[in-house]
């Protein structure tokens with residue numbers, strides 16, 4: 001029996017993780033659940049899975065949950081706050097941690113889990129983007145099993161005979177696929193006018209709001225390019241983004257002999273999650289078989305860097321190194337929030353990032369604390385972008 005802790009249990013990845021566990025209750029037990037403030041979802045999850053601990057970041061939500069669980073006679077201990085969270089991640093009772101908090105907020109708890117040598121199922125790509133070097137060296141130092149959950153990276157991992165982080169000499173290219181998002185065919189003028197509601201409708205995947213907007217701007221692919229470089233120890237020149245609108249091939253690896261290995265499946269995160277939980281074995285995910293006869297075409301296009309500047313921005317920032325990816329990520333998180341609140345246009349997302357990169361000096365990374373400090377600074381400057389426009 002493996003004991004699993006889920007960071008971000010009430011989100012899209014969190015719910016899918018619980019769905020896979022529900023299929024495999026003889027092998028996995030929910031040890032603890034962590035989320036921000038979604039009380040209803042957390043209460044429902046506690047009633048079903050009766051974890052030993054539950055942690056809510058929002059104090060009021062934690063208090064209400066405690067009272068509700070007491071009333072329902074559910075013996076789950078309710079925790080709250082960053083210190084409790086880091087202590088929880090250090091618990092020797094946990095075998096696997098699903099890292100699925102959204103954004104830079106996932107970094108510190110995930111690092112705490114890495115430092116206690118757990119198997120990490122990594123969905124939270126932002127951790128690797130902002131702290132790749134420290135993260136990967138801690139994975140080595142503490143002997144973690146790091147299983148990529150992001151569907152593309154999980155596909156690449158499945159196409160590699162070696163584990164993440166090792167040198168990949170016989171590889172010619174990594175073909176990172178992208179759906180292209182809902183605006184793939186939009187002109188530059190049309191992109192100026194898109195609304196949050198349009199951007200929140202992803203053609204293939206059902207995901208949380210932040211990653212859905214990132215998919216529409218192609219920033220998600222930019223973050224994934226950086227994620228791939230850290231995970232598989234390759235230079236960005238080896239990673240070739242292919243727009244593949246059907247989202248059936250989740251990525252490919254090309255070897256020096258010209259062989260290309262691809263991983264295919266329905267666009268359903270339960271597949272990579274089941275792979276991460278079961279590895280090196282395979283377990284049931286609940287995902288039905290893919291009907292290839294029902295598939296008209298599998299097509300590929302080059303990404304348009306002019307209409308979607310976020311992809312090129314991420315590649316540049318990775319090459320710059322230091323705290324540059326931290327600044328880009330924080331600026332993007334703020335920009336996505338501003339767009340969702342209708343305070344900036346969709347096409348201003350890269351402008352907010354430029355605004356921050358022009359105003360904060362890139363520094364060599366010193367520590368996780370240093371990264372978090374730069375993350376905070378970047379958020380302050382990024383928020384000034386919208387007030388600057390108002391005056």
Ligand code: NAD
Nearest residue numbers: 008009010011012013035036100101102105123124207208
């Ligand atoms: P989501 O918005 O649906 O869920 C986010 C979860 O994080 C929620 O449970 C929320 O309560 C929790 N959370 C947010 N801030 C927190 C904080 N400060 N402390 C504790 N908990 C906090 O997001 P999602 O779509 O599930 O994505 C989660 C992560 O997985 C992201 O990094 C995303 O890029 C990555 N990812 C998601 C998908 C997908 O299909 N959804 C695919 C690949 C990668």
Ligand code: MG
Nearest residue numbers: 150151152224
């Ligand atoms: Mg992905």
